[in-house]
Amino acid sequence: MSSPLGGQEAEAAVKVTKDKNGVDLITLQNPRGFSAKVSLHGGQVLSWKNERGEELLFRSSKANSKPPAPVRAGIPICFPQFGNRGSLEQHGFARNRIWEIDRNPPPLHHNDCDGKVFIDLLLKPSEEDMRIWPHSFEFRLRVLLTSHGALKLISRVRNIGCKAFCFSIAYHTYFSVSDISEVRVEGLETLDYLDNLHHKKRFTEQGDALTFETEVDRIYIGSPHMIGVFDHEKKRTFLIRKEGLPDAVVWNPWEKKAKAIVDMGDDEYRQTICVDGAAVEKPITLKPGEEWTGRLELSALPSL
Incomplete structure (x- = not known):
């Protein structure tokens, strides 16, 4: 849980406090002033701020933060399924469970720890989880801030049981944007996608960039390792780099569906895009x- 920053130790911090529900909340801060907040409720990143204190992730004003309800904010982890099928709750149970701080994580690649401030978390299935999804696993998650302020999530899922199992996973990242009408997503052109608004029918992306004028709920298949989210009004670009995560989900509920979501403000769909x-x-x-x-790295850069 300590930061491997050597002489910069005094400028970086890993602090553990309690939220209003008594759940551990970890605050990470790097030498440049970037910060992130990670809750043991869902192993979820709730906040990521730049060196000027500007929030880079969206949190709904109506978000329910009391376990076991999921929190509409930051980066919920959808595991062991994405979507809604079978006996599992929608998007799986990982985002609803209380994780623990991993005091003895196995070694990671040096690129995943050098010069950064981080926290290691661990999720193991409870008896209740085993009844609805009877598989033994360990899900280890490292959340870290790089020396340049990028937010990185390294996930490792190990089968510690005696039979094979399958899972799907998504890091349902709510980016904070000025207005959805001012946003475009690049890197998905010419890709096939499954459209959840049309019973997962398969289409091919025709545009040079994805822009938003209505509800979007798509799974882009075999997406590149890097995707860009451009916010024209804020003159900010989010770069998404990923490994072991071949797909990209893009979601915005738009006006009608947003009004039907109890933990989201009627107009808040304008301030976020999930990629x-x-x-x-x-x-x-x-x-x-x-x-x-799987590795996910998010960077926020100024753009013209």
């Missing part, structure tokens, strides 16, 4: 003893 690193179209299979690793 997720995900593995959805082809679920990941792990045999006993196997481990999957």
Whole structure:
């Protein structure tokens, strides 16, 4: 849980406090003044601020933060499924559970720890989880801030049981934007996508960039390792870099659906866009003893 920053230790911090529900809340701050807040409720990043204190992630004014309800904010982790099918709750149970701080994480690649401030979290299935999804696993998550202020999530899911299992996963990232009409997403051109508004019918993206004039709920298949989200009014670009996450989910509920979402303000759809690193179209299979690793890195850069 400590920061490997050497001589810069006094300028960086990892602090653990309690939220209003008594759940541990971890605050990370790097030497440049970037910060992030991570809750053990869902292992969820709730906040990511730049060196000027500007919030880069969206949080609904109506978000319910009391466990076990999911929190409409930041980066909910959808695991072991994305969507709604079978006996599992929508988007799985990981975002609703109380995680723990991993005091003895196994070693990671040096690029995932050097010169950064981080926290390691761990989720294991409860008896209730095993009844609805009977598979033994360990889900380890490292959340870190790079020395330049990028937010990075490194996830490792290990099968510690005696039978194989499959899962899907998505980091349902709510970016904070000026107005959805001022946003475009690049990097998805010519890709096939499954449209959840048309019973997952398969289409091909025709535009040079994705812009928003109505509800969008799509799974782009085989998306590139880097995707850009451009906010013209704020002159800000979010870069999404991902590994082990072949798909990208893009979602905005627009006006009609936003009014039907109880934990979202009627007009708040304008202030957010969800662009997720995900593995959805082809679920990941792990045999006993196997481990999957996924990496998501978010950067916020000025743009013209």
